[in-house]
Amino acid sequence: MNFDPFNELGGGSALRFDEGQQDDYCLPVASHSPETERLDYIHEVYKYHAGNVPEEVADILNDGTTTKILDVGCGTGKWALxxxxxxxxxxxxxxxLAHPPITVFPPNFAFHIHDVTKGQEYENDTFDVVHVRDIHAGMPDYHAMLTECVRVLRPGGYLLVKEIEWIPRLLDGGDAKARFPAICSDSFRDALSERSLDPMVGVNLKSYIDNVTALKDIQYSRHLVPMTPWSDDPILHYTGQMTRLAMAILGGTMRIMLLDHGESDPDGRYSAGIEELKDLSGQxxxxxxSIIAKKEGEMSSASDHLIENGDREESE
Known part of the structure; x- marks a missing residue:
């Protein structure tokens, strides 16, 4: 399929078009460089701070059965691979919404183009794990999206969710807006709100999860990540470098949406943000x-699971 990451029809509106169909996701497609690089940088951050999956889920994935996972908003596909x-x-x-930059898919990785704002296309109780990461910038009804994820999750299965908080801070307690005015501008959050999207999903993630029925054993954690490589700790230095690289790209990918929002000089703010990212002071x-939650009910035993998967494969 031929994707145009930004189509400026309608006075520069930051909407994407695919073969005449439009969606409200406001950033470029994952297969479009440099967006591919930005998403992969942020993937490294999530992996080093929270792991690809928590230990209790890894134990299930290592038990020898065929475990089915749904990756909602799979982006570049790096997490799945x-x-x-x-x-x-x-x-x-x-x-x-768009094909990931993968030329050859492994036999146990299937990809479908689908707009999850319209719900999931799968039957109830289909997947053992549902993974959701950083998709709030395209979700006008985040609660409905989570409800659909739980619907397609098997009883006893795991829901894994991660979302960013769009509020830069200083670890030394200083005034982040005063020190980094371009990076801390409210324009991006305001532009999301203008599109009926909730820029505070990350801040309110626990509340969103608490209001989804049929979940139990909910674990919520918050992870602090260096925005620049100011730390002497090797891991934190690395994730700070990954963040700085990602943010340098994000300023450009937001350009059309900020113009659509009415910001007069997004390029100037982008340049100012690049300069601010060179400042390591204030940490x-x-x-x-991050959320780890289970769907109510009990997961089938290993033998039942193997039989079920075998029956399903024969029917397919």
């Missing part, structure tokens, strides 16, 4: 929230 490499018995279904940080 790393998961398949680590857990060869799993099968991942990835869904997104600038950003935060993402």
């Amino acid at each position: 790393e998961m398949i490499s680590a857990f060869p018995n799993i099968h991942i279904t990835g869904v997104d 600038p940080i950003w935060v993402f929230g």
